[in-house]
Amino acid sequence: METRKIQQVSNGTFTVSLPRDWADSVGISAGAVVDLHTHIDGLLVIQPPESELDTVAAVEIQTECGDTAHLEQTLRAAYAAGPSEVVLTGSSEFTGSQKQVIRSVVRNLVGVTIVEESVSHVVVRNVLDSTEVSVRQSIRQLQFVALSMHREATTALTSDAPAVGGADQDDRADRLYAMVERHFTRSLERLDEVDALGETRRELFRLHETARELERIADHAERIADVATAVDKSLADPLAEDVSAVAERARDAVESAVDAVFDDGSIEDAQSVFEARDDVFERVDALERELFDAADAEYQYTHALDSIRRTAAHAGNIAERGLQTAICQQEPADVAVDFGGNEGVGSQRVGE
Numbered sequence: 001m002e003t004r005k006i007q008q009v010s011n012g013t014f015t016v017s018l019p020r021d022w023a024d025s026v027g028i029s030a031g032a033v034v035d036l037h038t039h040i041d042g043l044l045v046i047q048p049p050e051s052e053l054d055t056v057a058a059v060e061i062q063t064e065c066g067d068t069a070h071l072e073q074t075l076r077a078a079y080a081a082g083p084s085e086v087v088l089t090g091s092s093e094f095t096g097s098q099k100q101v102i103r104s105v106v107r108n109l110v111g112v113t114i115v116e117e118s119v120s121h122v123v124v125r126n127v128l129d130s131t132e133v134s135v136r137q138s139i140r141q142l143q144f145v146a147l148s149m150h151r152e153a154t155t156a157l158t159s160d161a162p163a164v165g166g167a168d169q170d171d172r173a174d175r176l177y178a179m180v181e182r183h184f185t186r187s188l189e190r191l192d193e194v195d196a197l198g199e200t201r202r203e204l205f206r207l208h209e210t211a212r213e214l215e216r217i218a219d220h221a222e223r224i225a226d227v228a229t230a231v232d233k234s235l236a237d238p239l240a241e242d243v244s245a246v247a248e249r250a251r252d253a254v255e256s257a258v259d260a261v262f263d264d265g266s267i268e269d270a271q272s273v274f275e276a277r278d279d280v281f282e283r284v285d286a287l288e289r290e291l292f293d294a295a296d297a298e299y300q301y302t303h304a305l306d307s308i309r310r311t312a313a314h315a316g317n318i319a320e321r322g323l324q325t326a327i328c329q330q331e332p333a334d335v336a337v338d339f340g341g342n343e344g345v346g347s348q349r350v351g352e
Helices: 020-025 071-081 094-105 133-159 165-191 191-197 201-228 239-262 268-291 300-330
Strands: 035-038 045-049 057-062 085-090 112-117 122-125 336-338 345-349
Touching: 035 191, 045 057, 045 191, 057 122, 071 085, 071 094, 071 165, 085 239, 094 112, 094 122, 133 165, 133 201, 133 300, 165 191, 201 239, 201 300, 239 268, 239 300, 268 300, 300 345
Parallel strands: 057 085
Antiparallel strands: 035 045, 085 122, 112 122, 336 345
């Protein structure tokens, strides 16, 4: 740590000199413009503007000739890492399959386009301004997609309705989550990204975790749809009605959990989600026992029930974020946490 003496110029402005080694390392010279970030804890952070030297500005990736197996994964990882530009360079000419993979990935990512292309060189650039991104709205869209997938898959499982549109909706869910992940990662690198998104780092972490849980719920919805497609016949009543009811209970828990995160819900709101989660667990266990006792039951139905159980578990994970926020926002003497149990042991008041 270095100490510097504050100087005052003729117009009353305070100035302080910057360490020369630091300025040289980040490419700052006389006349350069830097970003100043003030924090509520009294800190002032000086950060150089984004440049080609920044880790989030541009990356170059070398690819092997004919390698398509890892090209998609690498490009998606580069997008999530947050650089503004990704340069793909082949050891020789890109094959037709490689170019097809690159174009397919670019089409399925938000805000990116190919700006330069040659036989062995492709430049993919992000053209989406962070100030135009609403992380909260993106997560709401992800919630809608995931729960719509879940509802349609359950309907296909418990009726004669076909399981349609699952793959397209799952791609949309992946696309929304990838965008949230990208901007969250960038916020860890640059404070001006935090400013552009209009969220604090703590809020961005909470929202990112919520998005991750919703993306997993979409995966479970796709799994339920796969079971509905694979079995020879749909579930019959009354079992079908019970499965529909418990799946709806799980989806309601997800909605309540996200509301608790977004709307600064109370401790009671989060606890109601935990109760719903536990209720789903118990009901799914009972349905599994009923399936095992049935002589003509399809074992694949248990996979669908497991996905419903896991949907409720993800709702509980989201609610934990809401609970943490609710506790932090309360005055110590006002935080009452109900742990259940016998009289006299059922609650604990934090701060007393």
